[in-house]
Amino acid sequence: MNPTVLTVDDSPSIRQMVGLTLRRAGCEVIEAPDGSAALETLKRHDIQLIVTDLNMPVMDGITLIRSVRADPRCRFLPILMLTTESEPAKKQEGRAAGATGWIVKPFTPEQLVAVVNKVLGRIAVPAQA
Secondary structure (H helix, E strand, O other), rough: OEEEEEEEEEOOHHHHHHHHHHHHOOOEEEEEHHHHHHHHHHHHHOOOEEEEEOOOOOOOOOHHHHHHHHHHHHHHOOOEEOOOOOOOOHHHHHHHHHEEEEEEOOOOOOHHHHHHHHHOOOOOOOOOO
């Protein structure tokens, strides 16, 4: 069964690019425009991984991570930050909140798929062009 990944980003083009990359790698993808919408999605779907931006309106990525980690059902759910932020202090804040990993934009599809496969413990499935 293909893993279901929730992508959370306020940029429709980033959600589209991440979604296309992950679908080509064999994942089911559900999209949310912000952290609040992502929390609602988690109530309705069985998600195996969250890939979230940091800076978003309504609810940012750090607040989303803290909210997800507060739910005992999602305590061990992998969460990747996919953001332009590369400052060590921000990365530390993300780790402290419960982020599993951090990918800095811009990124390559191969890089994203490799990290997703590693976090999910999957055999590498290359992204198709």
